[in-house]
Amino acid sequence: MIAYVWAEDEDKVIGKDGELPWHLPADMAFFKKVTLQGDIVMGRRTYETIPKRPLLGRRNIVLTTNQDYEAPGAMVVHSKEEALALGKEYGEDLYIIGGATLFKMFEDDVEILYRTLINEHFKGDTYFPRDFDYDKFERIQSEVGPVDDKNKYAHTYEVWQRKE
Ligand SMILES: NC(=O)c1ccc[n+]([C@@H]2O[C@H](COP(=O)([O-])OP(=O)(O)OC[C@H]3O[C@@H](n4cnc5c(N)ncnc54)[C@H](OP(=O)(O)O)[C@@H]3O)[C@@H](O)[C@H]2O)c1
Secondary structure (H helix, E strand, O other): EEEEEEEEEOOOOEEOOOEEOOOOHHHHHHHHHHHHEEEEEEHHHHHHHHHOOHHHHHOEEEOOOOOOOOOOOOEEOOOHHHHHHHHHHHHOEEOOOOOOOHHHHOOOOOEEEEEEEEEOOOOOOOOOOOOOOOHEEEEEEEEEEEOOOOOOOEEEEEEEOOOO
């Protein structure tokens, strides 16, 4: 199974200056719970935004064109096909965690979407693909996230499944 896991604001912003534009620990916890069920696949830029990398408890698969790229503790691949083959080889679900280039790249392969919708408008420079075809998916779950001292933004965790 191939899934996307990401958070976006109301304008589909997902990143700014190579980082997340928001601090939302509840969403980080949600992300961890979901992705611990399989392996994670990410672009080289997203990998480098992770302060303590690799993320533990799941295989980290990093996509780069750089044949010499070194990511200690992670697996490095150079094509979408190579990433998909690793998922098959290990028999694990693959969670594609970004960034924008990967959310475009796997759009014909993805079966489940874990989308956190944040009800804000942030400044950003990286967006979830605007032409993503949600008509091919149905929303099967929607749960409001907590808002408190540590989680200042109203947000909703959605799960979408590809239609038959
Ligand atoms: N809100 C969220 O849920 C979320 C999730 C993830 C990321 N983000 C944010 O998104 C931003 C990063 O996203 P991004 O789109 O700029 O970068 P990205 O997708 O993380 O990484 C792009 C890199 O992936 C590699 N790559 C892409 N296509 C490839 C291909 N066909 N073959 C081999 N390698 C390929 C290239 O690495 P090389 O340059 O090394 O060749 C490319 O520079 C950051 O701001 C991050 O914080 C947000």
